[in-house]
Every structure is written in structure tokens, then in C-alpha cells.
Amino acid sequence: METVAIKINGMPLSVPKGITILEAARSAGIEIPTLCYLKDANEIGACRICVVEVKGARTLVASCVYPVAEGMEVITNSRRVREARKTTLELILSTHKKDCLSCVRGGECELQTLCKTLNVEDQERFTGENPVYEIDRSAPHMFRDNNKCILCRRCAAACGRWQGIGVLGPNQRGFDTHIGCAFEQNLGEVACVSCGQCIVVCPTGALGEKDQTGLVWDALHDPSKHVLVQTAPSIRATLGEAFGMPIGTNVEGKMVAALRRLGFEKVFDTDLAADMTIVEEAHEFVERVKNGGVLPMITSCSPGWVKYCEHYFPEMIPNLSTCKSPQQMFGATAKTWYAQKMGWDPKDIFMVSVMPCTAKKFEVGRPNENAAGVPDVDVSITTRELARMIQHAGLLFDQLPDEKFDDPMGESTGAGVIFGATGGVMEAALRTAAEWVGGKPLEKLEFDEVRGTQGIKEASYQIGDLTIRVAVVSGLANAKEILRRVKSGEASYHFIEVMGCPGGCVNGGGQPVQTASVRNFTDLKGLRAKALYEDDAGKPLRKSHENPSLLKIYEEFFGEFGSHKAHEVLHTSYVKRPRF
């Protein structure tokens, strides 16, 4: 690797050629504050918070985009630098609505943190032009409050670059500049897929999920309801972050304890439904292959992806698996089989799901997702909302005991757990398909080629006498690319796994917010995924089709995998949605 010799704050360093001053400083243990910078997405040097002095340069330079060069001398903390940063920040504050006490981001706001870091003493030092923007609450999953927007464009970058969608971006110019949709339409009117990636990269409270914790509390306080909760695979790998635990801490036991103390009658695991998804999807796949059905078959667990497909690739709808997502399968099974078993009226069950995902809020309202004549799931809350409920309830999370999920819908396998990471659904499906077709137990359960956080992965596996070509993609820009390859004939696959968010559910739009400085310098997706793969490795049961509770449910209720009854309850349909 070619290196260059530079000095930062007088300290001689040898750093790789081509990296930025920001990265070089970081490697030397110096954090330069940033605001608009988002690695690999928003490298525009717009906010000027990261300015540094470079010897010989006429002006201060934006370290996030300025590459190092041989002999460069950089000063990151001179009086000039510190004052420039502070003034810039004070100017940004002049147009920011500062209702920090009641802001959902309070305490986690990057702007607020910067004020402390840069020693802002007077938040009203400058008075800016402050047009009043109406808060956009039109989308089912989130709100947009431009009064708190600082125009960093991180949301636009996440939507456009990572997701290849671009329904949000800067409109107008000068003081009139604001983030909005085309023709100033509301977010609910445009082809937004509800993934929530814009929310997790927003440095302030300008974007946020629609808080539905009130509905959950109401249900918990209603004695006539059986309030059940299911938690998605990835929640156990991320919830701890909201309570200051290291990224990648598995907090399954404490999470279960917390939910029980919040008052849920039964604390169940979506992982069971992930296992059900696998047996239904593997069955559907085998049928499609045998009967000349539409291939490649594409997974349908990710509601952001499904909505994307409906808006942008409606011609590929026949390729989508008809399986409901695990969230919906769980709710449907709870309100049919479990209700019957318990002698409950499905109308008296209030099904709450805790999801890494904002698109799940949209999914619960989809048509044809009401197996018992009532919605399969009543309310879907994000990891962030659950964390807030735990805080409201005064539960000291780190001091909770480790408890176990309730039977029978809390039983799961390692295959269900890895659903939360890109490649996990594919690996789980392969474990089952390979055993079904091969007729004997697999020696090795790990399918390493489909693991890892890369956006596009491809592999071939010999299953019986068929060579199965698979692709695994995460992030919708990557989904777009793989569909382009499939449509053009450049590539052909039998089975494709798509997860809407880059890295899969562990990096979902409903997950705890991490600052850009953490995102830029930490393998967030990898660390969170690692917790799931370790959980899988330690489980006695690691194949979906061996889940005892699942087998019991099929024996008592659905009959065969892919049965008529299973289709009625566990499968769904899709609709073409407009692009504009």
C-alpha cells in the first residue's frame, strides 16, 4: 500500500495515500467533528463543521473530502479552526427549531451533542430566516419536520444512493432550500417504500417513526384484551445499544424480562414464524422448480422490498414468494391456531410486534393480511419505540434477569435467528431445502458464501441433481441492479433473497440510532449480525423444519407444508403500485 508522510498537529504520521484528512486524523486518535458527512453516501463537504487548517492553503478545508498528500501539515484544533466551527454551528442553529425538551431525538441528537462538543454558549447568537413548515404526517410510518432540518442531505443520500429511490431531496435554493418530494407532494403521495433509512441517518429530530407506543399502552391497560408480543430476530442484537451496551450485545433474556414486566400476557418470538416462512417458502420453491413455476423466486419477508417491487418493478410481482412475512405469519397463526387452542376470540387478541423496521408499520395495514377476519398484527413498533417504553416504565434494563420466551410460540431455531442479517433467509432456506431434496442430514450447516455484509452475493449449490444458483442482495439500489441483470439476461438465478435495508434487518430503519461518527468508523452491520450468527451457532436446533413447536402447529392445524389451509392463513398477494 502506497503511503504518504504527513503531520497532524505536529505529529508525524505515515498514512495510506488517497484517504481523507478526516480518516487520517481518526487513525491517529483525533476525532474531527462532522455533521453532513456519511461515508460512501454523502461526501459533499457542505456543512463546514469538519474544517481544518492545512499549511499553505488559503482557506480552511473540509477534512471529510480533502485527501492527504505527501508533506501535508494539518492542524485540527487551532483557535481559528475552533472558532470557525463554532460560528458555523451557531449559524446552523439560527434556523433550527429548538424544542429539544420534547424532541424525540433529545439526548441522541447529533446537533445537540455538537453544541456541547464545540462549546456553544448562546444558542440564539444569530437569528435566522425561520419559515414555518407544516409537519408531514401523511406516510404510514413516519413524520417529516422541516423546521428541525439542517439541510445536511444525509436522508437524500440514504434514499438515493443506498436505496436507489430518491423520493426525498433538496428543492428550491438559497433561504428557500428545503428537503421535500417532487412537486412538494407529501411523502405519503409518492413512491416511498417506508424503509426508514432516512430516519436512522438523520442527525436531528427532523425525521422520525410514527410513535405508536400510546396504542400499545392503551391495550396493555385494557383488561378485556389478550396482549401478545412477538420480537423480530434482530431486536435481541440491537436493543442493548439503546441502553448504552456495546454494539452486537445479545440481550434476548433481558428483552424478554422487560416485555413481561411491561405487562404483555405472552412474550413470543417472531423466530418461530421465521421458521414457518422457511418451510413454506422452501416448499413453494421446490414446487416452482418441479412444476415450471416462475423463477427466480424472490423472498418476500422485507416489506420495504415488497413495496419497492410493487412500485418500481411490478412486472416482477409473479417472482415474489407468496409467503407472508414472518411478522404477519406470526400474527395470523396467533389469531387462528393459538386463539383456537386458548379458546379466545381473535378479536380479543391484541398482537404487538417489535420490529427493526418502519415498513412493518405499513405492512400491518396491507390488504389480505387478516387471516382471522381481523388484522394479523395490530400494532408494529420499532426497536426504538420499545426502548422508550422500557424507559417510561422505569425498568433498569441492565439489571433485569435473563428470562425465556413463553411456550409454545417462543420456540425457535438458529435458522430463524439469522433471518435478521443479509443472507440469513437464504442460508436458512438452503439448510431445509438441501435436507429435503438430499434426503439426509447436512454435515455442515454454514453456507459461508451467502454470509457477510456485502450488498450483492452470488453462489451455486448442488442440491440433489440440480445446481441451484442463488443471489443475496441487501439495500434496494443493489436489488435494482440484480433485477436489471436478471431482466437483461446477463445473469440467471433460481432463488434471490432481497432485504430492503443495507446489511438486512440488523441495520433496519427502526433500529437504535447511531451517530454518523459511529456509522462512518464502525462495522455496524457486521457487529450486529455477528451476535445473530453466534446465537445460531450455540443453538441445539438450527434447522427450521426441526422446530418442535412448528411441527406441532402443522400437525394440529395446517397439515402438510404448503397445504390449502397454510395458503389461506400464511400466504398473501401483491398489487401493482404507481411509480409516480
Add this chain to the structure above:
Amino acid sequence: MANTKSAVPFSGTKIQEEQLRQVIQDYKGQPGALMPVLQKAQEIYGYLPIEVQEIISLEMDIPLEEIYGVVTFYSQFNLNPKGKNRISVCLGTACYVKGSGDIFERLSEKLGIKSGGCTPDGKFSLDACRCIGACGLAPVITINDEVYGRLTVDDIDMILQKYGA
């Protein structure tokens, strides 16, 4: 914020659409192609309504919002057609101090459109413009090629009546 789709019904022809598609073909794949395509599109249609931007978005694989962002960044691009009667109100210094701001407000209120807008029937469009060199007549408006000077707010109704408002 209310949406900014033009209230004037779109009346683009098949021929205009073919011309636009040809322009897109000519520029497709070139770096920075969007600007010249938008300029030519405005030459073809006279303005850039959502119907036109949607064609550009689909054909060039650029998000509609990104195109709209560019269109609203540059003041030379119009989201509305020019009306049969094009009204310009001078907001230059001399006219402004003589009250052209009030005249503009009155026109805007009377026609129900903002600067850059066009009435749904296509009869009137309204623009604010800079000094037109008739400061002696301030405050001044022009309708098509006709100049009206030394106006007061009360003159507006009668002038508009002349044009069938």
C-alpha cells in the same frame, strides 16, 4: 406546503413527446445530460410540468425528485405555462417604492396564482420582473406587449376586464 403541480391541464401532443424522446436519446449516457435535456424540453413545451418530468425521469433513470430539485433551483425553468395574457409586474426599485408590491399582491389575489403561476383556464400568467426601464411611469406592469403605468391598486380590476377576466 401545497403541491406545485400546474393547475393548467396538460395539453402536450404526440409530436412534442416524440421530440422530447429524441432529445433524451441524443443526450442519454452523457455526463451532465439532465440540464440540456431540461432546456430542450422547455423549448418544446414552453414549461416543465410533471407529465414532462415523469417522461424524463423514466427514460433517464433519474428520480423525479432530483429532476424537480434541479428545475426549482434554476429560475429559468418554469413549472407553469405562460398564459394567453402574460402579466409582468415590475418589482424594480423605482416601481417598488411607488407601490408595485401592492399591485402584485392585488393581481395575485384576483387571479388566485403566485409568481410563475398560470390560471387553470390558461388565460393569465403572472410574473414578477426586474426593472424594465420605464421608471418614469412607475409603478409599471406589462401585459403581453402593452405597458400600463402610474397605476394604483384600484386600476387593476378595470385592466383585467379588458382582457376578459
